Amino acid sequence: MSSTGVTALSDQQPPVGTHKAGDDARASSPAGRRPRRKADWRKRFEITILSGPAIIMFVAFVIFPVVLAAYYGFFRWKGYGAPTDFVGFGNYLIIFADKAFHDALMHNGIIVVLSLILQGPVAIVLALLLNQKIRGRTIIRVLIFVPYVISEVIVGTGWSLMLQTSGAVNDLLQSIGLGALRADWLSDPNIAIWSLMVIISWKYIGFAVILFLAGMQSIPDELFEAAAIDGASYWQIQRRITLPLLGPTVRIWAFLSIIGSLQLFDLVYIIWGQYVAATAGTSTMATYMVANGRTSGNYGFGNAVAVVMFVISLVIALIYQRFVLRRDMAGAITERKK
Amino acid sequence: MTATALRTAPRRARRSRPNRNGDRWGSPVTYFIALVFIAACLGPILYIVLGGFRSNSQISVSPAGLPNPWLFDNYLGVLTSTTFWQEIGNSLIVGVATTAAVVFLGLMVSYVLARYEFKGRGAMYSLFAAGLMFPLTVAITPLYILVKDLGLTNNLLGVILPQIGFALPTTVIILVPFIKAIPVELEEAAALDGASRLGFFFRMVMPLSIPGVVTTGILAFIGSWNNYLLPLFLLNDQSTFTLPLGVQAFSSQYSVDTAKVLAFTSLSMIPALVFFALFQKRIVGGLTGAVKG
Numbered sequence: 288m289s290s291t292g293v294t295a296l297s298d299q300q301p302p303v304g305t306h307k308a309g310d311d312a313r314a315s316s317p318a319g320r321r322p323r324r325k326a327d328w329r330k331r332f333e334i335t336i337l338s339g340p341a342i343i344m345f346v347a348f349v350i351f352p353v354v355l356a357a358y359y360g361f362f363r364w365k366g367y368g369a370p371t372d373f374v375g376f377g378n379y380l381i382i383f384a385d386k387a388f389h390d391a392l393m394h395n396g397i398i399v400v401l402s403l404i405l406q407g408p409v410a411i412v413l414a415l416l417l418n419q420k421i422r423g424r425t426i427i428r429v430l431i432f433v434p435y436v437i438s439e440v441i442v443g444t445g446w447s448l449m450l451q452t453s454g455a456v457n458d459l460l461q462s463i464g465l466g467a468l469r470a471d472w473l474s475d476p477n478i479a480i481w482s483l484m485v486i487i488s489w490k491y492i493g494f495a496v497i498l499f500l501a502g503m504q505s506i507p508d509e510l511f512e513a514a515a516i517d518g519a520s521y522w523q524i525q526r527r528i529t530l531p532l533l534g535p536t537v538r539i540w541a542f543l544s545i546i547g548s549l550q551l552f553d554l555v556y557i558i559w560g561q562y563v564a565a566t567a568g569t570s571t572m573a574t575y576m577v578a579n580g581r582t583s584g585n586y587g588f589g590n591a592v593a594v595v596m597f598v599i600s601l602v603i604a605l606i607y608q609r610f611v612l613r614r615d616m617a618g619a620i621t622e623r624k625k
Numbered sequence: 626m627t628a629t630a631l632r633t634a635p636r637r638a639r640r641s642r643p644n645r646n647g648d649r650w651g652s653p654v655t656y657f658i659a660l661v662f663i664a665a666c667l668g669p670i671l672y673i674v675l676g677g678f679r680s681n682s683q684i685s686v687s688p689a690g691l692p693n694p695w696l697f698d699n700y701l702g703v704l705t706s707t708t709f710w711q712e713i714g715n716s717l718i719v720g721v722a723t724t725a726a727v728v729f730l731g732l733m734v735s736y737v738l739a740r741y742e743f744k745g746r747g748a749m750y751s752l753f754a755a756g757l758m759f760p761l762t763v764a765i766t767p768l769y770i771l772v773k774d775l776g777l778t779n780n781l782l783g784v785i786l787p788q789i790g791f792a793l794p795t796t797v798i799i800l801v802p803f804i805k806a807i808p809v810e811l812e813e814a815a816a817l818d819g820a821s822r823l824g825f826f827f828r829m830v831m832p833l834s835i836p837g838v839v840t841t842g843i844l845a846f847i848g849s850w851n852n853y854l855l856p857l858f859l860l861n862d863q864s865t866f867t868l869p870l871g872v873q874a875f876s877s878q879y880s881v882d883t884a885k886v887l888a889f890t891s892l893s894m895i896p897a898l899v900f901f902a903l904f905q906k907r908i909v910g911g912l913t914g915a916v917k918g
Contacts, residue, residue, distance in 0.1 A: 348790030
C-alpha cells in the first residue's frame with residue numbers, strides 16, 4: 288500500500304538475493320507462450336517500447352562498467368588503447384599484500400561499526416521523541432534533515448575549516464575554558480577518525496531519524512489505542528509496541544548505513560585529500576582506489592580495487608539479507624502491509 | 626469499536642500520548658532536546674554563512690566569533706563572478722536533464738513491471754533491484770574509460786548519461802508499487818472506452834502517478850545536484866564544472882582567503898536549500914509514508 292522507498296525496499300527485497308546481477312538483460316522480449324495469439328505481438332511490442340530505453344541505459348552505464356571493471360582488473364594497464372599486459376591475479380595479490388589497503392579496509396570496518404553504534408540509538412531516541420503530535424513537529428523534522436540535503440563537498444569544506452588547528456572549534460574550546468581539549472582534529476592519527484565519525488554522524492543522522500519516524504508512523508494507531516485502553520504507560524507502549532515493530536525499519540537503515548560506510552569516498556577525499564588520508568588514518572577503500580588507480584594512472588590496478596570493494600560489499604550485503612533481513616520478509620512488515 | 630476507542634482513549638492517554646489529530650504543545654523536555662539537536666545540526670551551517678560576512682583578519686583573530694562589522698564584499702564578489710553562475714547553470718542543466726530522463730524512463734519501465742504479465746518480469750525486476758547493489762564508486766574507473774571512448778569527457782552529457790543509469794533502480798523500486806496501486810478498474814474502463822494500453826499509460830498512468838514521480842524526481846535531482854565523484858572524474862575543463870567541483874576548485878584556489886571560500890560555499894548551499902524548502906513536504910513526507918498509495 289505504502290509507496291515509500293523504504294517499505295517498498297523491504298517488501299521486495301527477496302529478488303536481490305535470489306537472482307544474480309545482470310541475470311537477464313533481454314527480458315524485454317519474453318518468449319511468447321501466452322494463449323492470446325492476436326494480442327501477443329502487440330503486447331511484446333509495448334513491453335519492448337516501454338522498457339527498452341531504461342534497460343539499455345541501465346545495462347550500458349551500470350552493469351557494463353562493473354563487468355568491464357572485472358575484465359580490466361586482470362591487466363596492468365595505463366588506460367591507453369586496449370589492455371594487453373595480462374597479469375592474471377597479479378593486481379589482486381598486490382592489493383591483498385598492501386599494508387595501505389589493510390589500513391583502508393580496517394578504517395572502513397571501524398566506520399561501519401561506529402556509524403551503527405553512534406547514530407542508531409540516538410536516532411531512535413530522537414524519533415521516539417518526535418513521534419508525538421506536538422506543535423512545531425514539521426519544522427523540527429525539516430531542520431534536522433538539512434545536513435543530509437547539503438552536498439558532501441560543502442559539508443567537507445565547512446568542517447575542515449572549522450576543525451583546523453587554528454579553526455573555530457579550537458577557538459570555541461579556548462573561550463569556554465576548555466583550552467586543554469584543543470587538538471589537531473584532522474591531522475592527529477589518533478583523533479582524525481573520530482572527527483570523521485562526528486562529521487558522518489552529523490551529516491547522516493537526520494536521515495536515520497526521518498526513516499525511523501516513517502517506520503513509527505506506519506504502525507497502526509489502533510495498536511496504541513488498544514494499549515492505552517489497557518492502561519499501558521507511555522514508556523510501556525514504546526518498549527512493547529513501537530520498538531519491536533520498528534525492527535524492520537532499523538534493519539533496513541542498518542543495511543543502507545553499512546553499504547554507505549563501505550563505499551565512503553566524498554567526505555574523506557574532500558577533507559583529507561588523496562594523500563593525507565592514509566597518514567591521518569582515515570583512508571577508505573574508495574580513496575585507496577582513486578589514489579592508486581586513476582591518480583597514479585594505473586587503471587588496471589584501480590579496477591581490481593573496485594572489484595575487491597564490490598565483492599566485499601556484495602558478500603556483506605548478501606549475508607545481511609540472508610540472516611537479518613530474511614526475518615522481515617516473512618515477518619511483521621509484509622503481514623502488516625496486506 | 627473505533628467509536629469507543631476514540632471516546633475512551635483520549636481520557637486514559639491524555640497524559641502520555643495524544644491521539645487526536647490536533648497537535649498540541651509537547652513537554653518542555655521534548656522541545657529542549659529537539660532544540661539542542663537542531664542547534665547541533667545548524668551550527669556548522671551558520672558558521673559557514675556567518676563566516677562569509679567576515680574578513681580574513683576577523684577570522685584569524687577570532688575563528689569562532691561573529692561578524693563585526695558585517696561585510697558584504699565576499700558575497701558580492703562571488704555573486705558578480707561569472708564562474709559561480711556558470712557552475713550553477715551547469716549543475717542545473719545536469720540536474721534537470723537527469724531528472725527528466727530518469728522519471729520518464731523509470732515510469733515507462735515501472736508500468737511494464739507493474740501491469741504486464743510476461744515471462745522474465747521477475748528477472749527484469751531483479752535486474753533493477755540488484756542495481757541498488759552497484760554503487761557508482763565501483764563502476765567509476767570503467768565509466769571514465771567508457772565515457773572517454775564515447776568522446777564525452779568535458780561534456781555535461783558524459784555526466785548525465787551515467788547518472789540516469791544509476792538513478793533508475795531507486796526510481797523503479799519506488800514507482801512499481803505506486804503504479805500497482807492504481808485501480809485495475811480504471812484500466813478496464815479505459816479499455817472499454819477503446820483506449821489502448823499505451824494510450825492508458827500516457828493518459829492515465831502518467832497523471833495519476835504524479836506524487837510518486839515528484840518523490841523520485843526530487844531524489845534524482847538532489848542526487849545529481851550533490852554528485853561529486855562522477856564530475857570529478859569526467860570534467861576537467863573549468864567551464865564545464867558543476868557546483869560541487871566549483872566549490873572544491875574555489876577552496877583550493879583561494880585557500881588563503883577563508884572568508885571568500887566561506888561565502889562561495891554558503892552561496893552554493895542556497896539552491897539546494899531552496900529546492901529542499903520548496904519540496905520538503907514531499908521529501909520528508911515521501912520518506913515518512915505520507916504519500917500512501
